[in-house]
Every structure is written in structure tokens, then in C-alpha cells.
Amino acid sequence: MKTVLITGAGSGIGAATARQLSRSWRVVLADRDRDRVETVAEALRAEGHAATAVAVDVTLAASVTEMMRQISRDIGLIHSLFSNAGIGLDRTVEETTPAQWRAVLDVHVKGAFLTTKAVLPQMMERRSGSIVMMGSDYSVKGMKAGAAYAAAKSAIYSLAKSVAMEFAAFNIRCNCVGPGPIETPLLRAGRDDQHWEEWKARRAAQVPMGRLGTPEDVAGVVEFLLGDDSAYITGQIIHPNGGQISW
């Protein structure tokens, strides 16, 4: 059974992807919040799946190194990576402080960089591997009151394309999944129940398919990109977005 490492696996899309992949992969769930990710892993184990939780701060090289040491010791090889850890920030450019800017870019971009760099040596040795990074519709479009987030997601897409080119010769593929509006804690943050329902209905009406996406909608694309059915696809982004951006 192949093993996939998923960062940001404690909730939302990361947790949903771990659940979906656990049907056919051994899943290693990484998150900054140890208790939260352990709860998700425990639930998967209770259903008979191979799931292990690890704690990591993807913005710190030492923490990522320690995570890899632990995985190597307790689990073994990592065959695939879903670099998913991220945080949101709804701020105009004028409101965004340098510290906020750095926090967003660090988790998304530096986190993807450090995690990818950590799994590459063993993939290169085996001349096989698949990496999926969490992009967004905002990887390819601007975001009003979300410049830091959009910059981070665009950066991730560029990083993925470059990793794709650099490691294709090792038969390592790297792609992005670029979701549109997905019902997650990140999207719901700061909205009470009534406000959320109103907002959701308004937002869904703007999506050609007439609904927000589910974490499972994203997990499906990740599963395709991590698996052998996409063996000739690298450096690409696939958008589960209900048709709201085509390019």
C-alpha cells in the first residue's frame, strides 16, 4: 500500500482528502494542531484505515525535518504528497500589515517549498512520486481584499510548475488543485449561522453550477492527480470550481 502525506489535514479539505484517500492509501495526516489531527486520524483508524497523525509547523524547516524523521522511523517511505496547509486573510492591501503578509505567504508558499523539498530525495531515489499543491481559483485571478492570499496561491502555482519541470526527469510529477468556493471552516470563518446561510446562498447563485463545492469535490481531483491515471499530467492546475472561471 502506498503512503501519502497530507499537510493541513486536521480539518476541511485536508481532512476530507485524507478520508477519501484512506480507502486505498496509507495516509499520514500532518497539522499544526496535534489534538485536532489526531482526532481525524483516530476516526479513520476506527473505520479500519491505515492513518497516522503527526504534528508539524510547515513554516519551520526544523519542524518539517523532525516530522520526516518521525515518519521515516514509524511509517516508512512517502510515495506522494498533498501540500495543503493554508490560512486565510480577508484584508485590503492598505489594511494588510507586513506581519500578516508574511504569515500568509509563509504557511502557503514556504510551507509548500519546505514540505516538497523534504519528500523529494526519497522520490528521486525511487524515480517515482506525485505531488499536489493546494492552489485556488485565485492562483490565476485577483482577489479583492485578499491580495496576500491571491499572491500566495499564484506563487504556489508557479512553484508547482517549476518543481514539475525540475523533477520530471525523475518521473516525479507536481500539479495543483485550484478550488473555487468550497464549504470549509476557512470560508465560514467569522460568519454566524444566519450570516453564513445568507452569504452561501448569494455566493452559490454566482457559480454556474449553482452550488458551493464540497471538500469531497476537491478530494476527487487530488485523488486523480496523485494516482497513476494522471501519469502524463504534470505542471498543471485543475479547478473544481463549478465553472466559475475557465481559462
Add this chain to the structure above:
Amino acid sequence: MADESKRPTIIVTGAGSGIGYETAISFAAREVHVLCWDVDPGRLAAAQSRHLAFDEVDVRDGTRMLELVEKAEGAGHRIDGLVCCAAIFRRVPFLQLDEETFDAHMAINLEGTFLACQAVLPVMRRRRAGSIVVFSSSIARSGSTAGGHYAATKGGLLGLMRSLALEVAADGIRVNAISPGVTDTPQPRGHSTEEQLYAKAKDIPLGRIGAARDMAQAVEFLLGPLSGYVTGQDIRVNGGSQLI
């Protein structure tokens, strides 16, 4: 939603060879019934599967395609998907390109896809479900020496795909494209030797040209449940050769 009492079926245009053929046999192997449309059965003539049914179809004939869809529906088929592979590519330098050749490419590659989509949309709309895949090409972006007419049709397909995706999303129908890079099919073999074709691998990051199977697998993704929230997209199956 889907009528479970009917027989799961997809339609593949250009199913007699290349990517269309590979797509047809891969779905048939999974026991999905495939209505194979082409001007000639080609490789299908030797295919052994009770899930493959050939109809002689020229995609320029919209009336015939509509009749075949209605007939299939009447015979208990549930049209879940349409895969538009039918296309021609005759390399001609631009200044030598005559009106007839230009028109033939537009009529088969672009208008033929438009007509095939029109033929299946009524039944998909009635069921409020369906997935359509059209085949564009990396040439839509890169252009092609002695292939401007082909590039135009493949670029046009992307505009058609995106617009149709917007138009039918509310009906529960998804529309996407696949843009293959260099792929080992009869089409490039028509104007390249095997040596020339495989020499292209050195310019492709993954180190090989595409196989028709690579494209069929992408079709399986786009027609299947893993892509349930994916519409209006162009999936570039090209070994990393064109990262734009």
C-alpha cells in the same frame, strides 16, 4: 438525476482510431456501453466487445446524430457522456491553404463538435445530468507551422467548451476539454516517421510522448464522479511540455 433502470452509455466521435478508439475500448472494458461514431470503423472492426456499437457517422450531419441519440434513448440507453474526438489535420503551409481545406477542418473539427453537443444536450437536459469532453490540442496555444487552420479549430473548441459549460451548468451538465501534447496516434504518424515522432520526447519534461491511453484516462476522470465540481476546464495532458 440518473435513471438507474437504463443502460449506462457514452458516445465517442472519431472512435475508429487514435484517442477515440482507446477511449471507446477503455470504457467498454469497464462494461459501459459505447456508441462509436466515425466515418469508418477502422480498428473497431477487429474489436471484440459486446459493449461497443458502431454507427457510420459524419459529424457534419447533425440531423443524423440527433436521430441516433433519440434511437439510443428509445432502446434503453442512458447517455451519460459524450467524447468528441473526431478531427482531421492535413498539414498545409498557410499561403498554399485553399478554401476547401480550411472549410473541411472547420466543419469537422469545430462545427462537428458543436453539432454533436447539440445532439446530446436535449437528453442530458431532460435528465439534468451528463458530462461532455471535447478534444482540443496543445496547438491551440502554441500554434503550428503549416497548421494554422487546425490550430484555429482547436482554439475555437476552447471557446465553445467554456461557453457551453456556462450555458448548461445549471442543468447539471459539465463540459470540459482535454488538450493533448504530442501523442502517438495515426494523426501525427500521417506526417512524421516513427523516429521523428519519438525524437520529440527529448523536449518533453516527462521524457516520453503521450499515449492514447493517457488521454483515455483523463476522459475517465472527466466523465466520472471524481470531477463532479469540474466544468469549463481544459486539462492539458502533455508531459509538462507547455506550462502556461
